[in-house]
Amino acid sequence: MAAPMVGIVLVSHSAPVATAVAQLAVGLTGGGPEVAVAPAGGSPDGGLGTSSDLITAAARSVDRGAGVAVLADLGSAVLTVKALLADDELPPGTRLLDAPFLEGAVAAVVTASAGADLDAVEAAAAEAYDYRKV
Known part of the structure; x- marks a missing residue:
C-alpha cells in the first residue's frame, strides 16, 4: 500500500480556472507519484462564485491520510474555506495555505508529489x- 500523501484542493471563483491550474500543477510534477488534486471552482450551477458543498466534496475526495492543503484565489473563497474549517466541515488535517494561487498550487503539488508532509507543502507554497520574475 502506498504511503499517505497530502491532498490538494484548489478553490477558485471560476471552475475553468480551478481546473486549468490543477492540470498545470499536476503536469509539472515530472511524472512522480500521482497527487490527489481536486478543483473546487465556481458555483454549483456553473457560474462564478464559491460553493461550500463543492469545496467540502473536493477536500473529502483528496484526503489520503496526510492532510489536505487548500489554496484559494480571492477573498470570498478564503472566507468560505475559513468558515468550513471553523465549523469542522472539512477532513481532519485540512489547512488553508497562505500562498499565491497559481504559483503556490504548482509548488504545493510538486512538493506533495515528492512525498512531503503537510508542513513542507505549506512552506513550499x-x-x-x-x-x-525580473
Whole structure:
C-alpha cells in the first residue's frame, strides 16, 4: 500500500480556472507519484462564485491520510474555506495555505508529489510569494 500523501484542493471563483491550474500543477510534477488534486471552482450551477458543498466534496475526495492543503484565489473563497474549517466541515488535517494561487498550487503539488508532509507543502507554497520574475 502506498504511503499517505497530502491532498490538494484548489478553490477558485471560476471552475475553468480551478481546473486549468490543477492540470498545470499536476503536469509539472515530472511524472512522480500521482497527487490527489481536486478543483473546487465556481458555483454549483456553473457560474462564478464559491460553493461550500463543492469545496467540502473536493477536500473529502483528496484526503489520503496526510492532510489536505487548500489554496484559494480571492477573498470570498478564503472566507468560505475559513468558515468550513471553523465549523469542522472539512477532513481532519485540512489547512488553508497562505500562498499565491497559481504559483503556490504548482509548488504545493510538486512538493506533495515528492512525498512531503503537510508542513513542507505549506512552506513550499508560501515560498511562492518570493518568486521574482525580473
